[in-house]
Structures are given as C-alpha cells and as structure tokens.
C-alpha cells in the first residue's frame with residue numbers, strides 16, 4: 621500500500637494541515653471568532669514534527685497558548701486552561717477560546733504505521749514515540765503504574781489510556797492513537813466545562829488526529845468540531861474545498 625492509500629484507508633477524509641486550519645477559520649468567522657478577539661490553544665504532542673500544524677494555527681489566529689504534553693494529552697489541567705482563558709482578548713466584553721486538540725501518528729512511504737524519518741538521522745524513527753513506548757509495554761505485559769516523578773507525563777499517559785483499554789488487551793499503535801484522541805476529547809470537554817463561564821465566553825472545540833506523511837507532509841483527520849456561542853452549542857461544518865490560501 622502506498623502512503624496516500626494508507627492515509628485514506630486509516631484516516632478517511634484527511635486533508636493537508638493548512639487546508640484544515642483554513643476551513644476551521646472559515647467556519648468560525650461567521651460565529652464571531654476573529655484573530656483580534658480570540659485566543660487559540662494548541663494541544664499537540666511535544667514532538668517537533670507537530671510544529672508546522674501549530675504554525676498554521678498561529679498564522680491564522682496569532683500566538684497560541686501552548687497546551688502541549690506527550691502524545692497531545694491535556695495534562696496542563698484546570699490551572700492551565702484557566703490561564704489560557706484569562707489570556708483571551710475581551711474586546712466586546714466577551715472572551716473567545718479556540719481549542720485545537722490533536723494526538724499524532726506517522727505513516728511511512730509504504731503506509732508503515734508509525735514510521736517517520738527525522739532531519740539528520742538516517743535510521744527510521746517513530747511517531748508518536750510516547751504512544752509507541754506504551755504500546756511496547758502493553759505488548760510485553762510489563763507496565764509500571766506508579767507515578768514516576770522523573771517521568772510525570774509518561775506516567776499519566778499510561779494511567780489515562782489504560783482506563784480505555786479492556787484488561788489484558790494490547791492494542792496496536794493505530795488503535796492506541798484513536799484511544800488517545802478519545803481521551804483528549806473527553807478531557808478537553810471536561811476541562812472546558814469546569815473552567816468556562818459560557819455566559820461570558822464563547823469557545824470552539826476542534827479535535828482529531830495529526831498524521832505525518834513522507835517528506836515532511838502533514839495531514840489532519842478531522843474528528844469532533846463544534847462551537848458554543850452565546851450558550852448555544854452548534855456543530856461546525858468544515859469546508860475543505862476552500863484550499864489553503
């Protein structure tokens with residue numbers, strides 16, 4: 621299977637990162653979200669290969685609050701969410717937040733799951749490395765569930781995803797990435813619910829999976845997307861035919 625077939629097989633409807641971000645902007649402008657009155661928050665993995673997506677978000681919305689943890693988890697928690705929200709502009713008496721939340725995975729030239737190459741290294745690498753490490757632990761049956769103070773994010777990632785995995789099962793990297801997406805979306809919605817006063821703020825949830833292809837190409841599989849404006853929740857229809865410029 622070549623990369624493009626693998627992409628549409630595993631992530632139907634995935635589009636280039638810039639196309640996705642542009643479509644999200646077009647869906648949010650009519651709802652009153654602009655570069656001037658909103659703050660974007662970028663929830664991606666710490667991995668440097670996630671950066672072009674964050675750059676695309678910042679090109680559209682300006683400097684984004686950094687939500688990054690290993691595997692795109694939202695370990696910044698209530699304190700981090702509250703900080704981001706307090707950094708929003710407040711031009712017409714309302715605050716506006718745009719949350720992007722995306723775990724990631726790579727697909728190789730022949731569709732190899734997890735395979736990527738990094739600048740200056742000849743040997744292949746893996747993305748997401750943290751999810752691949754967890755997958756290895758699950759496959760070997762050796763899991764340490766203690767919180768290691770010197771490995772906080774990995775400890776929390778392990779605990780968070782194990783809640784979604786039936787006892788004794790060892791999902792592959794693709795399935796683990798989809799579970800990470802589920803966890804991130806659930807945590808995002810819970811944290812938004814705990815920290816946002818919808819009488820005074822509007823917000824958007826844009827979640828999915830970031831997919832790295834060969835030659836530094838980057839794609840987005842769009843998952844859940846909606847906005848809550850003036851206390852009314854509405855699904856966002858993302859139009860990917862707009863292109864990227």
Ligand SMILES: [Zn+2]
Pocket residue numbers: 665666667690691692724747748749750751
């Ligand atoms: Zn990663």
